[in-house]
Amino acid sequence: MNVNYMFSLLAVVVLILLAYVGVEGAGLQVLFGVIIPYIAVFIFIAGFVYRVMDWVRSPVPFRIPSTCGQQKSLPWIKENKIDNPSTAGGVIVRMIFEILFFRSLFRNTSCRLNEGAKITYVWEKWLWLAALAFHYSFLTVLIRHLRFFLEPVPVCLQLLEKVDSFFQLGLPGLFLSGVVLLAAVIFLFLRRIYIPQVRYISLASDFFPLFLIISIAITGIFMRYFTKVDIVGIKEFAMGLVTLHPTIPDGLGGLFYVHLFLVSVLFVYFPFSKLMHMGGVFLSPTRNLPNNNRAERHINPWNPSVKLHTYQEYEDDFREKMIEAGLPVEKES
Amino acid sequence: MSERLKSDEDFSKIDLNPSKTGWMDTPTVIKDGMFCFAAKPQSVKTLDLPYSREWNPKHDDWKLPENWKEIIYEGMRDRLDRFRTFKIFMDICVRCGACADKCHFFIGTGDPKNMPVLRAELIRSVYKNDFTTFGKIFGKLGGARPLTLDVLKEWWYYFFQCSECRRCSVFCPYGIDTAEITIIGRELLNLLGLNIDWIATPVSNCYMTGNHMGIQPHAFVGMLEFFVDDIEECTGVRVNPTFNKKGADILFVTPSGDVFGDPGTYTCMGYMILFHYLKEKYGLEVTWSTYASEGGNFGLFTSNEVMKRLNSKMYAEAKRLGVKWILGGECGHMWRVINQYMGTMNGPADFLEEPVNPITGTKFENAKSTKMVHIVEFTADLIKHGKLDLDPSRNDNLKVTFHDSCNPARGMGFFEEPRYVIKNVCNNYYDMPRNCIKEQTFCCGSGSGLNASEDMELRLAGGLPRANAVKYVNEKHGVNMLACICAIDRAVLPPLMGYWVPEVDVTGIHELVTNALIIPGEKEKTVNLRGEDIPDKESDPDEYYVRPAFSGR
Numbered sequence: 001m002n003v004n005y006m007f008s009l010l011a012v013v014v015l016i017l018l019a020y021v022g023v024e025g026a027g028l029q030v031l032f033g034v035i036i037p038y039i040a041v042f043i044f045i046a047g048f049v050y051r052v053m054d055w056v057r058s059p060v061p062f063r064i065p066s067t068c069g070q071q072k073s074l075p076w077i078k079e080n081k082i083d084n085p086s087t088a089g090g091v092i093v094r095m096i097f098e099i100l101f102f103r104s105l106f107r108n109t110s111c112r113l114n115e116g117a118k119i120t121y122v123w124e125k126w127l128w129l130a131a132l133a134f135h136y137s138f139l140t141v142l143i144r145h146l147r148f149f150l151e152p153v154p155v156c157l158q159l160l161e162k163v164d165s166f167f168q169l170g171l172p173g174l175f176l177s178g179v180v181l182l183a184a185v186i187f188l189f190l191r192r193i194y195i196p197q198v199r200y201i202s203l204a205s206d207f208f209p210l211f212l213i214i215s216i217a218i219t220g221i222f223m224r225y226f227t228k229v230d231i232v233g234i235k236e237f238a239m240g241l242v243t244l245h246p247t248i249p250d251g252l253g254g255l256f257y258v259h260l261f262l263v264s265v266l267f268v269y270f271p272f273s274k275l276m277h278m279g280g281v282f283l284s285p286t287r288n289l290p291n292n293n294r295a296e297r298h299i300n301p302w303n304p305s306v307k308l309h310t311y312q313e314y315e316d317d318f319r320e321k322m323i324e325a326g327l328p329v330e331k332e333s
Numbered sequence: 334m335s336e337r338l339k340s341d342e343d344f345s346k347i348d349l350n351p352s353k354t355g356w357m358d359t360p361t362v363i364k365d366g367m368f369c370f371a372a373k374p375q376s377v378k379t380l381d382l383p384y385s386r387e388w389n390p391k392h393d394d395w396k397l398p399e400n401w402k403e404i405i406y407e408g409m410r411d412r413l414d415r416f417r418t419f420k421i422f423m424d425i426c427v428r429c430g431a432c433a434d435k436c437h438f439f440i441g442t443g444d445p446k447n448m449p450v451l452r453a454e455l456i457r458s459v460y461k462n463d464f465t466t467f468g469k470i471f472g473k474l475g476g477a478r479p480l481t482l483d484v485l486k487e488w489w490y491y492f493f494q495c496s497e498c499r500r501c502s503v504f505c506p507y508g509i510d511t512a513e514i515t516i517i518g519r520e521l522l523n524l525l526g527l528n529i530d531w532i533a534t535p536v537s538n539c540y541m542t543g544n545h546m547g548i549q550p551h552a553f554v555g556m557l558e559f560f561v562d563d564i565e566e567c568t569g570v571r572v573n574p575t576f577n578k579k580g581a582d583i584l585f586v587t588p589s590g591d592v593f594g595d596p597g598t599y600t601c602m603g604y605m606i607l608f609h610y611l612k613e614k615y616g617l618e619v620t621w622s623t624y625a626s627e628g629g630n631f632g633l634f635t636s637n638e639v640m641k642r643l644n645s646k647m648y649a650e651a652k653r654l655g656v657k658w659i660l661g662g663e664c665g666h667m668w669r670v671i672n673q674y675m676g677t678m679n680g681p682a683d684f685l686e687e688p689v690n691p692i693t694g695t696k697f698e699n700a701k702s703t704k705m706v707h708i709v710e711f712t713a714d715l716i717k718h719g720k721l722d723l724d725p726s727r728n729d730n731l732k733v734t735f736h737d738s739c740n741p742a743r744g745m746g747f748f749e750e751p752r753y754v755i756k757n758v759c760n761n762y763y764d765m766p767r768n769c770i771k772e773q774t775f776c777c778g779s780g781s782g783l784n785a786s787e788d789m790e791l792r793l794a795g796g797l798p799r800a801n802a803v804k805y806v807n808e809k810h811g812v813n814m815l816a817c818i819c820a821i822d823r824a825v826l827p828p829l830m831g832y833w834v835p836e837v838d839v840t841g842i843h844e845l846v847t848n849a850l851i852i853p854g855e856k857e858k859t860v861n862l863r864g865e866d867i868p869d870k871e872s873d874p875d876e877y878y879v880r881p882a883f884s885g886r
Contacts, residue, residue: 007474051424058417061637064673064744066502066510068772071746073699073710076717077753083772084746086699098506104431105506109768111434111798117344119440119801121768127431131506191430198430200351201450204474205467206428272467277507280425285418286508291746294703297676302415306642307381309540311624311653317541318550325551327623328577 005193008207012215012262019261024254032257033237034246040264047271052279061300063293066286086292098287102131127191134184138213140164140177141220148238172224182217185210209275212266219259229256340833344797349434351445357458357478361446361487363390366790369493369783372533377526379537380639384526390489395482401525402480406463408521413464419517422509423460426453432501432511437776438494441794446491449501449511455488456518489527492518494791496780497634497666498739503772515781520636528635532782536631539643543626544589550623556592557621560602567864569856572609574621577654581620582691584651587662587708588629588820591841597823599862600663600841604708606852607843610721613853615692619660625650628667629820633674634782641678644670647705648679658688659705663841665780665819668707668747669740676703693718707741709818712846713750716757722851725760727861730868731814732761733845734806736799736826737774738819746772751818754842758849763810769802779825792825793832800833807834815839 022028069080081090082097097103110124144161147153165173189210192202223229233249234256240247269275282288315322315329322329352359368390377385388396398404413420432449434440439447446452454476461468461477468477478484497512522528535545542549548556557574565571575581587604591597611617625646632640651659661671676682685704688697695714697706715721733755741747748771756762769775778795806812815826815837826839848861858867 004474055417055421055424058414058420060417061415062674062677064418064510064513066499066508066743066772067746068503068743069746070748071699073697073747073750074695074714074717075698077713077749080746098508102506104504104508105429107504107773108431109435109504111349111440113344113347113349113440117341117801118805119798121766127429131429195430196350197433197445197448198428200356200445201428201430201433201448201454203428203476205471205476272465274425274427277425277427280421281507283417283421284425284508285421286502286510286513291672292699293673293676294671294700294705295698297680297702300677303678304638304641306638306645308642308645308649311646311649314541314543314624321549321551322623325554327550327554328579 002193002199004202004204005207005211007204008211011208012211015212015262015265016215016258019258020254023257029248029252029257032261033248033252034241036264037241037260040267044267044270048276048279051271051276052283055280055283059301060285060289061302063289063291063298064286065289065291067291071291085290086295087290091288091290095282095288099281102128105131126187130184130187130191133180134188137177137181137184141175141181141217144175144177148235149242151235151239175224178217178221178224182214182221185213185217189214205273209266209269209273212262212269216259216262216266219255219262223255223259227253227255229253343793347441347797348443349440350443356445356451356454357473360483361490363486363490364790365787367442367494367788368490368791369529369531369785369788372526372528372530376530376533376537377528380533380540380642382523382526382528382635382639386526388526390486395486395527397482397485397525401485404524405480405485405521408524409460409463412517412520413460416513416517418510418513421507422453422514423457423464425507426450426457426509427507428454429506431504431506432509435501435504436495436511437498437500437778437798438496438791438795441778441797442791444494446487447494449505452491452495452511453509453514455484455491456514459484485525488518489522492522493529493783494795496739496776496778496783496795498776498780499743500739500773500775503743516633516637519634523636529782529785531785532631532634535629535782536635536639536643539627539629539631543622543624543646544592545627545629545631546589546593548589548592548626550626553589553592553623553626557601557605560598560605563862564602564606567860567862568606568852568858570606570609570852570854572605574605574608575618576621576623578618578620579654581618581654581656583617583619583658583660584625584647584654584656585619585621585660585662585708586625586628586647588664588667589627590629590820590824591662592626594824596827596839596844596863597820597841599844600823602862603841603843603845603847604662606847606850607712610850610852611692611715615720617691620654620656622650622654628662628664630667630670631782633666633670637674637678640670640674644675645679647675648682648685651682652684657686658700659685660708660711661705662708663818663820663843665738665740665821667740667820669744671703671705672745675705690714692720707747707750709747709750709754709842712843713753716754721846723758723846723849724851725758725849727849727858727867728759728845729761730865731759731845732763732810732812733759733814733816733840734763734765734803734812735770736765736777736803736815736817736822737770738817738822739774739776739780741818742774743772747818748772751816751842755816755845758845763806763812765802765806769798775799775802777819777822777825778829780821784821784825789828793829796825796829797833799826800829803830803837804834807836813837816842816845818842 067084069083072079072086109121374385495515502510538547591601608619632643775798
């Protein structure tokens, strides 16, 4: 039994019960439907901005990109402009590849020690695939939810929904993104359990967001396909929130508030946790700088003045020996 | 043969599956063969670094100052304010594990704390505890733990089991660079006087005498004059290196390791022959300096301030001698410093000219600010323009592969220049598999100042992935020579090969270049710089080459 994931699982179960009992038992719709979501959004935005500003406050003293391709050197040697950019344009393309396609993760290999003292490295695409599937389906789900907050629903959103529900399996149409999200996040959880090294490094705080997102996905899927919540009521509720005239329509049900509460918890958890990798990936100095340090000087704002052992001191130390060895000196004695 | 069997046996003992006990609850034991001796007090004192004292990592009492926790706390706070890298790398790791099996020390030892992510967690846990709300609220569940003496010892043990090779950083989706974390970890340890002697003493030597080996000026000249005799014996040509010569065209700086030990010495002779050739044929004057007689910079493994102190000599000497620009020899971390730090730390070098190769007219655009050119860039340019008279068949006894040194690979992107040069001076060249070269190259296992003798077990384990890839091309193509552009490689790869792949020897690129170089006025060469017979044109390389017996570690 792994304490780390049991603890996180327990924490999420407690959160679910809290919201369910709070609404169904104690009638705290206003707390879970209005006050907590508002606070969560505020903490998310303020926290996110604060964290990014805090990073930006620290300077980048040295230009230290990890160079993953041929440098720009002699004109007849072909440089790799993306994996080892020498210009701002190259950096932008490199960052697009990192952020949109997870370029570095795509390189992932898995190392095996084999019989006969042979080591092999196999391309390991599953983490990359699952990570892409997870992030893009999550993004799609998030964008889809904007239809609750916008009136009229923009055409592009309607289009997205059409594409997303491409597989018509009865009514309502099945959203691919929800299914992929759940599958990917479960995969990410399982690899934390089954790959020994990953299990070893995983903390409770790594499992917690996984359980949280799994629960958010499951409650969402449940509401849409099984309990068939009152969509009109939810739209009215969501519009109330965004127009700052919150209302609590009747009959939204405990499950809806659980879903909303878990999302609120995710928002609050976000800026304090590793989920900030979303902002950090843009600022990573090993990726977002060109490798042109020998061509253009990079300035370190706190470049320290240091004690040196000058040539004069050196010559003073060794003058006689230098003269004897026939080395030129600045001063003869 | 018994050596070979032992290495296979060692291989079969490696287990990459971590134990059941969590890492925070697994105490760190400092094992013989896996660590380097403590810095000698005199070396620490010479540099005016704090808390010089006799201490022993194996003893319980490390004789730390009373307020050591406060010093570390303040040191971390200060570095969080000065390095965005440190702050971001502490904050955004998601522990996806992509880096886990990318580290040669993890692959070679199976010690889970050598997984890059865990090496970073060692300090991240303390960061979370002391500097984040998250860590203060969730404690151990959030991966936080307080700084204790055991934690400090664990830092020391594992930050000196990282060679700052940056292979993990290539695979990290956020570019988290363990080298950067190790560099900062070592800076913090240095605040308490906790360096290793293999770093501190070379640094102190370099500061006082100009080079890591502590070779004094007259001795430096004497050693190169020895090589002059050796070269004459082998080629019939007497070269005439100049030292500290004002008004020379170019200042040449290379690691002192090449002056000191085989097979680096042959590379050093290679430079001397090349410079002689260029002077005779084209009138180019290259001078050596005894003051800036070190290309390497173990300051990088101490702190950024110490790195700056040692590096400053190159510009100071170039300015004093009035040369046009600086040429740098084959070295690994030296080139990380030159390419990514030198201009920032000690520039602007406005007293030098933008480097142009006077023989070919090529402008080295990529070095126009720092004004320092890699000798392999320089030689590649000479070869491209047909300025060197080469007979590659003189290297026909060799089947060559190339080890990309970590720092030129992942701190520069120096891949094609060395391959171009080798292919022009050797007829038999084979690359190792793609996952083991270029940006994915494996460390020699002894970088970042870990090339001592007391930690040989660590070095042989860390060098396993590199050696294993060499073994692959040895078995597949009969490769018998491992070329490299790093002085530490030349010092440490011979024992590594001796242990895992005894059929393969080690060379610098400029040894290969001058083997093939037809020097004006040379006698008919019968032996190469190593005193080995030069192959007949008709002989079969497979039958020809017999590697001299390995003389032990």
